[in-house]
Amino acid sequence: MFFLSDMLNKKLNLPKPAEALPGRDKPIPTAAKHFVSKRPLKGPYPEGLEMALFGLGCFWGAERMFWQMDGVWITAAGYAGGITPNPTYQETCTGLTGHAEVVLVVFDPKIVSYTDLLKAFWENHDPTQGMRQGNDVGTTYRSAIYTFGEVQHQAAIASRDVYQASLRGAGHDKITTEIAPAPEFYFAEEEHQQYLAKNPYGYCALKGTGVSCAMPEETART
Numbered sequence: 699m700f701f702l703s704d705m706l707n708k709k710l711n712l713p714k715p716a717e718a719l720p721g722r723d724k725p726i727p728t729a730a731k732h733f734v735s736k737r738p739l740k741g742p743y744p745e746g747l748e749m750a751l752f753g754l755g756c757f758w759g760a761e762r763m764f765w766q767m768d769g770v771w772i773t774a775a776g777y778a779g780g781i782t783p784n785p786t787y788q789e790t791c792t793g794l795t796g797h798a799e800v801v802l803v804v805f806d807p808k809i810v811s812y813t814d815l816l817k818a819f820w821e822n823h824d825p826t827q828g829m830r831q832g833n834d835v836g837t838t839y840r841s842a843i844y845t846f847g848e849v850q851h852q853a854a855i856a857s858r859d860v861y862q863a864s865l866r867g868a869g870h871d872k873i874t875t876e877i878a879p880a881p882e883f884y885f886a887e888e889e890h891q892q893y894l895a896k897n898p899y900g901y902c903a904l905k906g907t908g909v910s911c912a913m914p915e916e917t918a919r920t
Contacts, residue, residue: 755831769810
């Protein structure tokens with residue numbers, strides 16, 4: 699019984715550098731092209747596009763939500779926010795890499811704003827659950843916004859504060875979403891890229907609180 703409790707505790711707490719798995723020097727193999735759009739997964743991306751990085755639980759359903767949005771050029775499932783370089787899926791699931799499952803979103807700001815992406819992020823998961831999303835338990839499933847530049851960072855914070863007020867009014871707990879400058883993004887294995895396009899009836903844990911996010915006017919443009 700102690701062993702089970704100890705293992706659960708490790709999955710609910712980020713590892714210290716000395717506890718993290720060593721990883722590897724080279725990136726793990728992944729897909730060359732996006733399964734849906736057929737565009738190069740790793741780019742180069744067209745000039746004028748911007749990037750965003752979100753963690754909202756299992757990346758299978760989260761990625762599908764974003765690739766279905768108008769103005770999104772490409773999406774990719776991956777890992778970010780941890781210690782272990784070039785981690786594998788199996789390694790992240792141990793909780794000993796420190797990474798969250800995340801989705802890289804490359805978008806055209808002339809068609810879809812960063813604010814639109816933030817609204818979709820907040821409304822399609824429960825950002826109050828700490829190191830979990832529903833039945834998915836562990837640090838890898840934590841809520842996170844990793845920002846590219848100060849404008850995105852301030853927009854993320856402003857949207858969080860506004861949504862927190864809405865959640866509090868609906869009886870929900872405090873938002874636990876991590877908001878930080880974007881760390882290195884590691885592409886997940888090919889099997890995880892656009893998983894629900896390849897497996898339409900596969901597992902999707904994406905579920906919001908039912909509380910609408912009325913975005914603050916000052917974040918309307920990035």
